[in-house]
Amino acid sequence: MTRSRPVRADARRNIDALLAAAKAAFADSGVDAPVRDIAARAGVGVGTVYRHFPQRSDLVVAVFQHEVDACTAAAAELAAEHTPGEALARWLRRYTEFIATKRGLAAALHSGDPAFDALPGYFDHHLRPALKSLLDTAVAAGQARPDVDPDDLLPAVANLCFFDDITRPGHARRMVDLLIDGLCRTPRLPSSA
């Protein structure tokens, strides 16, 4: 029901190559990277790009969702391989890397282009549960402070990275590390007031 006819093998290859090429191009040149460049990186013609992604924005959306999925999947993998606190810390750095490749996407998201309307929802719907699970587990194990809300943490880290300044390399990374350090300790004062 989901797929009326199976995708041909060469098409599957090209789609994968295009997603990888687009990811690289967006990281290098921002979301405005020309379609021709992406096609060249993937070793295909522009016609092939448009066969699979009828509009440029479809490619942007696909790469974004692909990376959200990968970042979501990383949560379960890290949880299986590390202590709860370590898994949380590693995932937040992984999430930082994800955000770091989104240069220019923030502007596109707020540009009002309806092509990108679904992205914030996709983002929240997948990443929030992933983080919540890691955080809850870490808190239960006494390896993260209990007074932090995942709904605060996710955009906070994103903001740290979105406004990352080219003139201060590593700034975002340092700030996120700081946040993680704070997160994995108990509050300095009882969080009353």
Add this chain to the structure above:
Amino acid sequence: MTRSRPVRADARRNIDALLAAAKAAFADSGVDAPVRDIAARAGVGVGTVYRHFPQRSDLVVAVFQHEVDACTAAAAELAAEHTPGEALARWLRRYTEFIATKRGLAAALHSGDPAFDALPGYFDHHLRPALKSLLDTAVAAGQARPDVDPDDLLPAVANLCFFDDITRPGHARRMVDLLIDGLCRTPRLPSSA
């Protein structure tokens, strides 16, 4: 010293026509309005546009500053013609109109294009003193509550408008009116903790 040679009369006319045409085009189609459209509205050729505004972004910047200037000047005019509270309220609505024509500019401002680096500073440097003066006068006259900071008010109103939803016409206007109503009354509770 400021101008080595005076601007020729026809050039002056065209510059004014271009600023007006660009303002209208930006309001209709956003900051991405094509240069050809703007030239046509102004009744000039594209060459003329580029003579006076070497890059597209220069035209955007010029229109923006032109409108900031007009909005700043309105503060003094309103202060001379109305009671302090009324002048404040009218100016805030005037400011709302200014923001409303900025569709797409917010995204451009945050896109990292260095052409727009100076705009936020220009904005603050001119509009903040204008509002502060109106607000102080209204507070002194007992026509506005004293516990509101102009540095809060200016971005607050801007945010109300920047995220104005096309699907809910008049939303921003209503929210700003609400804000003004609150501003011109005394706090409901002593503004302690």
Add this chain to the structure above:
DNA sequence: TGCCAAAGCGGAACATAGTTCCGTATAGTT
């Protein structure tokens, strides 16, 4: 008033970008 050099003008032409089209190649089936 008439002349003229500088300043300004218009729009064709160029460069780059998204998108479409179509003749050719190929995967997968019979």
Add this chain to the structure above:
DNA sequence: AACTATACGGAACTATGTTCCGCTTTGGCA
């Protein structure tokens, strides 16, 4: 092996920013 739906490549078309240059206008000056 033959065949057909699917997919491929890239030239061509459209839209947009920008440049160039021959023609026109302005404003000072004789």
